[in-house]
Amino acid sequence: MTQDYEAQDYEYQARQVELDRDRQFRLGEGKISGYCSVFLGALSLLSVLAYQFPAYLTTAELRQVYDATFLQGVLKYGMYFSLFFGVLTFIFKRYRTLGLAGIFMTAIAFAIGGHDVPIQGIEAHRLSLGLDWLILAFLGSAFIFMTLEKLFPKYKNQVILRKEWSLDLAYFCFNHLAISAIVIYANHSAHRFHWAINPDLQASIQSTPIFFQVLLIILSADFVLYWEHRLYHEVKLLWPVHAVHHSVEDLDWLAGSRGHFIQVFSERAMVMLPLYLLGASESALGAYVAIAALQAVLIHCNLDLPFGFLKYIIVTPQFHHWHHSSEKPAIDTNYSAHTILFDWMFKTMHLPGQHWPAAYGTIKLLPRTYLGQTLYPLTSQLKKFSR
Numbered sequence: 205m206t207q208d209y210e211a212q213d214y215e216y217q218a219r220q221v222e223l224d225r226d227r228q229f230r231l232g233e234g235k236i237s238g239y240c241s242v243f244l245g246a247l248s249l250l251s252v253l254a255y256q257f258p259a260y261l262t263t264a265e266l267r268q269v270y271d272a273t274f275l276q277g278v279l280k281y282g283m284y285f286s287l288f289f290g291v292l293t294f295i296f297k298r299y300r301t302l303g304l305a306g307i308f309m310t311a312i313a314f315a316i317g318g319h320d321v322p323i324q325g326i327e328a329h330r331l332s333l334g335l336d337w338l339i340l341a342f343l344g345s346a347f348i349f350m351t352l353e354k355l356f357p358k359y360k361n362q363v364i365l366r367k368e369w370s371l372d373l374a375y376f377c378f379n380h381l382a383i384s385a386i387v388i389y390a391n392h393s394a395h396r397f398h399w400a401i402n403p404d405l406q407a408s409i410q411s412t413p414i415f416f417q418v419l420l421i422i423l424s425a426d427f428v429l430y431w432e433h434r435l436y437h438e439v440k441l442l443w444p445v446h447a448v449h450h451s452v453e454d455l456d457w458l459a460g461s462r463g464h465f466i467q468v469f470s471e472r473a474m475v476m477l478p479l480y481l482l483g484a485s486e487s488a489l490g491a492y493v494a495i496a497a498l499q500a501v502l503i504h505c506n507l508d509l510p511f512g513f514l515k516y517i518i519v520t521p522q523f524h525h526w527h528h529s530s531e532k533p534a535i536d537t538n539y540s541a542h543t544i545l546f547d548w549m550f551k552t553m554h555l556p557g558q559h560w561p562a563a564y565g566t567i568k569l570l571p572r573t574y575l576g577q578t579l580y581p582l583t584s585q586l587k588k589f590s591r
Contacts, residue, residue: 214533217562221454223361234296234303237289239365241306244286247339249313251279254335255321261335263384270340272323280319286310334383341380345501349457358508358521358560366454374574376461379468386472393473394480406483417488418495422542424478425492430546432474433539436467444581451577453565455525460504464578499542504528515555518543526554529561 229236254261255276286306293303350364379386409417436446448464463471479489503524511520519540527538537554540547547553571577 214531216556216559219359219560219562221359221361224363224366227363227365227367229364232296234293234298234300237292237296238299238302238306241286241289241293241303242309243306244282244289245306245309245313247343248279248283248286249309250335251275251282251339252313252317252319252321254339255323256317258324259329259332261333263332263334263337263387265387266334266337266340270336276319276321276323283310283313283319330384331388332384333381335381337383338377338380342376345457349501349505349507352509353456353506356507356509358506362454362456362506364456366456368452368454368572369458371572371574372452372458372462375463376458378465379461379463382465382468386469389469390472390476391480394476397477397481400481401483402481403483409482410485414485414488414491417484418491421479421482421484421488421492422495423545424482425475425496426540426542427546428474428478429471429541430539430550432471433541434552437536437539441585444584447566447568447570448577448580450528450566451570452528454506455504455528455564456506457501457504460500462577464581466581496542516544522560523555525561525564526556528564530563530565530567531561534561535567 229239255272258267287310290303290307290310293300409420412420433446436442445464445466449462449467452459452462479492484492499519503519503521505521507521509521511518511522514520515522519538519542523538523544526534529535533556534554537552538544538547539552544553544555570580576583
């Protein structure tokens with residue numbers, strides 16, 4: 205049923221996380237204000253640029269979903285709060301560089317139009333930067349999941365600005381900015397299978413209740429993702445690409461963003477295939493996209509919520525954390541993205557009771573920079589040939 209039988213003699217240890225006081229946020233020091241000012245200032249500047257150049261910096265599909273006028277009101281408060289937090293750093297007399305940077309970016313945002321920039325109805329180009337997707341995803345994810353991690357942390361001593369947090373932020377930015385290119389590639393790959401479409405099957409699926417359609421999509425996508433994920437682990441040529449994702453040693457809401465661009469593009473293309481062939485309704489597809497996006501972040505979180513019996517049905521943080529463990533019983537297990545069904549069916553499940561991993565990351569250390577990890581699949585192969 206699972207691989208737990210292989211770990212009967214394994215002595216599980218509790219993970220020890222030491223509090224990094226240098227990276228810790230503490231009230232009254234100005235550090236919280238400094239980072240708030242910088243991030244709000246940066247997001248404000250990017251938002252104004254997106255309003256000024258929507259054809260090049262926004263995604264057409266996303267613009268149809270959100271209310272641009274309402275978000276201008278949010279932008280207004282974001283800009284003023286950036287200035288407010290920036291001023292606070294001077295009152296605290298610490299982290300004034302961060303406060304000054306936030307104020308400077310907000311001032312530029314005001315200078316190029318501010319929150320009153322006219323809303324343009326220009327459709328985005330087919331290939332554009334997803335600046336609006338980046339901004340909304342960051343604000344939503346940071347607010348929801350950072351709040352959950354602070355309310356229900358698995359490791360209380362793990363700080364928000366944990367080691368390599370900035371590296372994963374770079375991955376987060378790239379993956380969201382490149383959304384248009386990713387979607388174009390995924391759609392192009394899926395449309396190559398147009399010959400396999402069955403109109404009668406698609407009509408039958410569309411006639412079923414939305415709940416059934418969403419469930420069918422989840423299971424179909426999960427089956428494809430399971431085998432795609434498993435291949436990345438078990439095919440030696442592919443592993444260096446996926447190893448980038450596994451190089452994270454402290455999991456939180458941002459850790460799931462770390463992924464080599466080859467895997468990001470291939471994964472989206474693979475999961476698009478069953479969605480394309482099933483031909484489910486737009487409502488069902490929209491629901492699946494929302495569920496998949498939230499679950500992808502959730503399962504990497506530093507989160508200890510009591511999922512109860514659900515942990516034996518859906519992929520939870522505990523289940524996926526074991527996938528990221530560098531401990532022997534957990535290596536090459538828990539490939540599923542949505543449900544645990546296929547790991548259970550194909551005997552790759554590892555869920556040892558209430559235990560959580562004591563160690564994360566890869567057995568062989570990878571480069572710790574964005575460029576080094578991007579080139580790692582190539583450099584790792586060159587090292588093999590040079591021996």
